[in-house]
Amino acid sequence: MKSSLEETLLSAIRTIPDYPRPGILFRDITTLLGNARAFRRAVDELVHPYAGAKIDKIAGIEARGFILGGAVAHQLSSGFVPIRKKGKLPHETVRVAYSLEYGLDEMEMHVDAVAAGEKVILVDDLIATGGTAEGAVRLLRQMGAQVVAACFVIDLPDLGGRARLEAMGVEVRTLIAFEGD
Numbered sequence: 001m002k003s004s005l006e007e008t009l010l011s012a013i014r015t016i017p018d019y020p021r022p023g024i025l026f027r028d029i030t031t032l033l034g035n036a037r038a039f040r041r042a043v044d045e046l047v048h049p050y051a052g053a054k055i056d057k058i059a060g061i062e063a064r065g066f067i068l069g070g071a072v073a074h075q076l077s078s079g080f081v082p083i084r085k086k087g088k089l090p091h092e093t094v095r096v097a098y099s100l101e102y103g104l105d106e107m108e109m110h111v112d113a114v115a116a117g118e119k120v121i122l123v124d125d126l127i128a129t130g131g132t133a134e135g136a137v138r139l140l141r142q143m144g145a146q147v148v149a150a151c152f153v154i155d156l157p158d159l160g161g162r163a164r165l166e167a168m169g170v171e172v173r174t175l176i177a178f179e180g181d
C-alpha cells in the first residue's frame with residue numbers, strides 16, 4: 001500500500017510519452033512544483049533526514065535540481081553550489097562528460113565552489129541511469145568534497161541509477177519510484 005506521501009507526489013507528477021525522444025516516458029515535475037502542498041511535502045521529505053546535521057553545501061544539477069536544491073539549502077541553512085551544463089559558468093571550472101537516459105552532455109562546476117572536506121548533499125529531481133548524478137559526484141570529489149548523500153524526488157529503478165551511485169559509495173535517498181520505465 002502506498003503512503004500518503006507517495007500518493008501526494010505520484011499524483012502531482014505528469015507523464016508525457018515520447019518526450020524528448022520516442023520511447024521515453026517523461027516524468028514532468030512542473031505540475032508538482034505548481035502544487036503548493038506537493039512541493040512543500042517533497043522539500044520537507046528531502047530535508048528531514050538531515051535536520052540538525054551540519055551540511056556545508058547543497059549541490060544542485062541544472063536545471064530542475066536548482067529548484068529543489070535551492071529550497072533544501074534554504075531549509076538546512078546550507079550554501080548552494082550550481083552544477084551547470086557546459087559554458088554557463090563565468091569563472092574557472094572543472095568539467096566532466098556524461099550520458100543520461102536520452103543524450104550526452106558535459107557539466108561544469110566552479111573550482112572554488114566547494115572546499116576540501118566540506119560536507120555536500122547532491123539534490124536533483126530524478127535519477128534514471130545515474131549518469132548525470134555520477135558526473136556531479138565526480139566533480140565534487142575532484143575538488144575534495146565529502147558527498148554525504150544524493151537525494152532525488154523520483155527514482156526510475158529499472159534504469160539502474162541508484163545501484164550505480166551506491167557502487168561509488170554514495171548514499172542514495174529517493175521519495176517515489178516509477179517502475180517499468
Ligand SMILES: O=P(O)(O)OC[C@H]1O[C@H](OP(=O)(O)OP(=O)(O)O)[C@H](O)[C@@H]1O
Nearest residue numbers: 062063064100101127128129130131132
Ligand atoms: O539519471 P540520468 O539518466 O542521468 O537522468 C537524470 C537527469 O535527467 C534530467 O535532466 P536533464 O538533463 O533533462 O536537464 P534539465 O533539468 O535541464 O531538464 C534530470 O533532471 C536529471 O538531471
Ligand SMILES: Nc1ncnc2[nH]cnc12
Nearest residue numbers: 025026027028101126128
Ligand atoms: N524519464 C525521464 N523523465 C524526466 N526526466 C528524465 N531524465 C532522465 N530520464 C527522465
